[in-house]
Amino acid sequence: MEDRTLPEETAKLQRDVVVLMDFLAEVLDGLGEGSLAASLPFKGREATATDNDRVVHALSIAFQLLNMAEENSAVQMRRKVESHAGLAEEPGLWGQILSQLREQGVAEETIHHELEKVVVEVVLTAHPTEVRRTSALYHLRELYQLIVKLENPVWTPMERREIQEEIKAMLELLWQTGEIFIEKPHVLSELAGIIYYLRSIFPQVLPILEKRLRHAWQDVGFTCNAQEIPPRLPRLRFGTWVGGDRDGHPLVTAAITRQALRELRNSAVSLVNEQLVTMAARLSLSRRLLPVPAPLAELIADVAATLGDRGEEALRRNPLEPWRQVINLMIARLPVDSAGKESDSVQPGQGCYQLAAELCNDLRLVQDSLTAAGALRLARDYVAPVRRTVEVFGFHLASLDIRQNSAFHDLAVEQLMTAAGLQDTGFSGWSEVRRLEFLNRELASSRPFARHDARPGHEAESVIDCYRELVDHIRVWGRDGLGSLIVSMTRALSDLLVVYLLAREAGLTVAGSNGHVCLLPVVPLFETIEDLQGSHLVLRQFLEHPMTRRTLSALCGDAPVQQVMIGYSDSNKDGGILASLWSLYRAQEAMAEAGRQCGVEVRFFHGRGGTISRGAGPTSRFLRGLPQGSVVGNLRLTEQGEVIAQKYANPMNAAYNLELLLAGTAGVSVTQNHCPKKANPLEPAMDRLAETSRRAYESLVTGDGFITFFRQATPIDVIESSRIGSRPARRSGGASIADLRAIPWVFSWSQARYSLSGWFGVGSALERFLREDERAFHEIAANAASWATLNYIVSNVATSIATANPEVMREYASLVEDGELRERIFTVIYDEYLRTTRMLELLFGGPLLEQHPRIHAVLARREESLLFLHRRQIELLPLWRHHRAAQEHGQAEELLILLLETVNAIAAGLRTTG
Template identity: 25%
Template sequence: MMPKFRTAGQRESVFNAEVISRFELYNSLFLTLPFYKVKDTGTLLPLFFKSCEEGVKEKQRPAEIIEGFFEKYTPGAETKDIHDLLFRFIQYIERQVVLFDAVEDASFSKLHTPDEQTSLKALLQRSAEHPALHERFQKLINDFSLRLVLTAHPTQFYPGTVLAIITDLTEAIKTNNLTEINTLLQQLGKTPFFNKNEVTPVHEALSLAWYLENVFYFAAANIQTETDQIFNEFNLESNKIVELGFWPGGDRDGNPNVHARTTIEVARMLRQILFRCYYRDFRNLKRRITFRGVEDTINVLQEVLYNNAFDNSIEGEDISAFLLENLNKIRETLINDHGGLFLEPVNNLIRKVDLFGCYFASLDIRQDSRVLRDVHAFCRQNKPINSLYPANYDELSESEKIGLISFKEARINFAEQGDDLVQDALQTIEEIRSIQKNNGVNACDRFIISNCQQASDILQLMELFLWNGWSLSNLTMDFVPLFETVKDLEVAAEVMETLYTHPVYQKHLASRGNKQDIMLGFSDSTKDGGYLMANWSIFKAKTELTAVSARHNIQLAFFDGRGGPPARGGGKTHRFYASMGREIANKNIQLTIQGQTISSQYGSVDSAEFNIEQLINAGISSGIKEKHNVLLDKEHSEVVAAMASESYEAFVALRQHPQFLPYLENFSPLRLLSKINISSRPVKRNKGRELRLEDLRAISFVNSWSQLKQNIPGFYGIGTALKNRENAGEWEKVSRTYQESGYFKTIIDNCMMSMSKADFSITAHLADDKEFGTFWKQLYEEYELSKAMLLKLSGLESLMANYPVDKKSIAVRERIVLPLVLIQHYALEKIRQAPADSVDAVFEKLAVRTVYGIVNAGRNTA
């Protein structure tokens, strides 16, 4: 059980005692470790820290700081020795970040206590006292669920080996086991943090599956157990409340390395890892249940579970019903003949089979609409459907296209093969059926269409299924539009209105329980329109989509594509869901968790349970209040709309600045990100073409700004917008909106979190740069303006003063990695100064190696 609720001041005191003090103690152990020249590294690193801090205060260039340090402390050292020491500094600091992670995670339950007033039990107790509220609660929980979808994005830098060490180190720190801590630090020092070989999508999936096996397998079951018990206390029927999704191996949008065979391989892997988890639990159960009456059933389960866990040649099938039948036989025997002895291990395994079936996590398929249009066009050239469409089909209007879509079930006779992307799409559509057969229908039953712009994008994809062996009567797939850009979000409701009124799509939705998932992308909308406009566009789209879905009696679920940082939809995520009004569908919370957010928020069973509970409680508390969202009131809506428009104009003007992309390329490691072997996905779309902003993936875009310690996508334009409202005499209106709207307040709080991780003093020397000085000043001035206006609006004395523990954690982490940031800027400076054809590879390697530690320390900066 979590300890009782603590005040912010109490939590800050615990943080100082439990985290800061412990980190300083265990950090000193590094000096005693038997690594190559570690004593020199450990002795010089504090001096290097001091030189970095002093140099930044004096606005020195990174090269001045670093070269000055070596002249002072290692005079006469060879260039090779200097570079060698810089690499050892990097390795040392990377491990300091891991140690801080482990120390903070060890204190998690003491630092993060749930608000007792918004706990599930407290909500039920209040609702029981008010019949109308209790009725709403009953209706809500019949449908309520939370789906967490793990995605493969290139900011999860810890390999499985390091994650395992962190887990063990965390447990050792909890008990202050110095001998074990010392041994684990030695292991950490000798364990590589990065891959030398190129990462494949299957490697990605295997790495991410570590969390499924070691965290979510336990956390989801524990949450379900607790929820069932609470509902049972109040005579309410429980349902499956936590679901897991998975993107590695299924997400091929912009990733040419994902193929149909990849998807099949990942689906098999997920199944086998799950059965190994089941078998591990079953062995523990078997050791206890040694009674008469269950021997035959135990033996049957032993063989089935073992074969499915370890026999790679076995033909998979959905045997979840068989497992439940036999486990329930054991359960009944224990109750009837043995007084219920050791009943809990059986109940626990039954619960897990109920939750995970034979698939563990649902594998989503995702592809860009432009690719799928090409696939549709390729199919139209072949018999027997080539006669159904005119040659100029692609040039027709949207309504004309929809009128021609016939939904004929046919087997196409391909005259020739299409290109790689076309063939992959067709093969994947075929293979989904075998995944459903082997792992269960829920194993792979969603196809997400990225960059969805029109209803025909969905309808044409349905046709592709019908042309490749599927039938309308048995189309066990959900088609999920993903609206990403500001423009696409504006027309989202219109697109869905067209789909909801289409007779074939209506029939398909009815076969799927009249449920529709719609995905909304924060990352690309931020990159497209800036932080405030992205959030406002998504809010408006959600209200409009909720209304149109309600008119057609469709149960809508929003699937939020949230990245780690506020600029990509992260931050205090649960507060967004808690602040929804009745105008926004919130019964089924679905969101991606990605990058270092996975390890920081779901890296241990404790942290995963806490954050899952926060999301569940936020969704339920919002749903039962039936409150109106004040942002829909005319005054509040007009204020935020004006601010969103003004911040959008400021951000677009910045993007269109001729120095915008050159600045990012010169002073961040953007061009070097492709050299980091952590992801199978390219840094940008249209590989091989000259870098263009529209081709740059949002994660690389945001990550580059965070490496620069400027976090432009997380705030730029909001200071201008607030100042404009003040100048227009509307400050009181803005202030009222901030006080009355939880949604708007969360936007502001997350913006301040993003700004807390920025530090313009590191690049202050650029103010005098002949080429980019003016541009740097423009960025800095907007930062200072935004900071001043946000503090005035919130009434805080400093950024994140209302979250003192988070603020202190950020400050410690940023201090730890300051040398990494300066080493990176030093290396980039050397690269800029060298002729293009004679760049020393060591500087590229230095810059690349620093990225790992900077991102890991930031936890949600990319």
């Protein structure tokens, strides 16, 4: 969301919050919690009962109500602005984007043509940043729907009272529902949460997105009939990592992957079945009143004959209604039984659909037949949306990526070498030259290392068993539903070629006309600053490799596309925010150019997290800040943890956030395709700033005693002990910061209100730059608003600085036992905080409060209650640490639960975790 606040929005928000707090107070009072009810926040009174841990639970619910009120207020204000000023007034949406393109002189036909190329894929992951249990999330979704329902002015006074009572009942349920995870969730439980959005939210959103594009097209004054815009424009796809992400996650086994693919498939076919049944009920057209086009009649006859008895049964229903008949035949062809589940009696190849594209073709014929018969509205309103659903979700709901760490792959290869009886099996320690010689020699052969029933070792078996599941899936269902083989911590060409070797072992490669090809694309993931800096060299080598060229040709045809994933989280943890974002920018520039030189389009997969330190930020600013030529109408990005609930828990907000992605990607792509590419003259200055910032950041995190300070001045140990995700907090169990995942790293700094990973090092870099090159500094300041890339970076840093609270930081620092260590490191952090604030204000030309009023208003609304929660957490931390060190497990576990409740409440107040 852009940083703008309307006075009317603020007034409405305050009214709504007061009403919701009154409802909660009434519920609490009725449950005998009168003192709690009297001290609820956001009404001029703040919680003071520090001896009562139920206050923490009350504040957590109060923050969630505030979040809902803010979300609903923003939705209602957007609707009001559009109603009075038109679609073009909302930043980043179709109305504004199409208006801007027209003002730039881009022809209508060109825009229409470019829209055909737009593909946006949202990949939902189960990264452990969602602190609330699934039960609590469901209750919150129902509560939000009731709040929205209460907005409707059509209700009578009696009906309004009934809705209010429903809200109070839901609040009572929330009060009595535990929020924290007592046990870690199972991977399939996490998948069920993801499927909820894919199955229940996003299908509702597709028609909304379609209509908004068509109305924006008309409003901007384009001459072609907006109703004729094909429903596939632009294309939206979904992916997921849940059940496929094995990087440091031992619980994601081959069996889990098989079950995840099955659950996704059953949910997708159930969704399609449901929409076909609804469409059949609507299309009650009689052959006596509407002529039946010959192609439709032929389809009915052909399918009925193929299905035999099932076809005859479908035809016996609705004998005078051919459109219903053909839909009944489509339902009979779905690869599920009558209960919507797969069965041995209903399988692809037995008259049933194998690929969703087959169903799409039949739906296209039905749509064309209605159009030919003159029923244009029925074709548009009843058939096109179902066809759109099948195009987006297919028979797989979301494509499942398989991710594993390069070091894990190396161990797998070594075990296979041992099983094959080779003498020197130290593959992971070999030089890159030697590794490549070995891999190229092996890839020229189709001989596997081990027999099919061999058990060479844990890592090898884990990878090969997984790949064999993928082979089985492809044999029955094709490649639909499968994404890519992603290699975490890609550092060299050999890290990627290893995957081809392991794929050969599992039968995931097949013989092509010129040699073996892999049935799935291999995708590098560049994560650290150093790896990003060398990424273009690795990518170029990979694209020039014969195995890659053959694979891309087999998978993509004459227009090869290579996906490349870039990591925001680990690069930030590695070098700080400025070095991270600028290294990502430079890497994309260089890799896009490497792709062009190899005749391959590079599709970037942005591994963004939910916080600014992990790549988050306003969608429109993010897209505008990408390097020219790096989008080319094709965007893939992750949505993680609590961000999924924040953006997509209700259809209207989901539609808004998806429209930002679709319209923003289209706008950036069209603009960049029709503007000559030129380097910004300030790029060398940014290189210097990024390097200076990185050195300042590294001097802190690698300094003597820093890890001790970090572990004592933040609740990192509490977060590591939490059960919010199925995946371990550390990749391999080591104690170093490098081994710690980015999520708990960011989460712990956020809880202690340092937000250090979002700003540290920037002040030092800007101050030194001002001292050494004042003229260049003022040039950067002059372009801080106009250069989109720079604006995105400095705005994110300013937001991170706003979330930091020096008073709270100092109180957490008091937990550090060594006084000298505490003062030494806190002084460095605090001085950099002041320096960064001062330099940002010089850059922006005024106080940050004036530049970013929304974020400051949001935080000010919460600060008093957050301060109570922080102090309660600080009070509990040393007690818990003492009991844990003394191995007093009962007392430690009791205090841990109280601490986790403070973690949840603070996360709800800040609307962020890791």
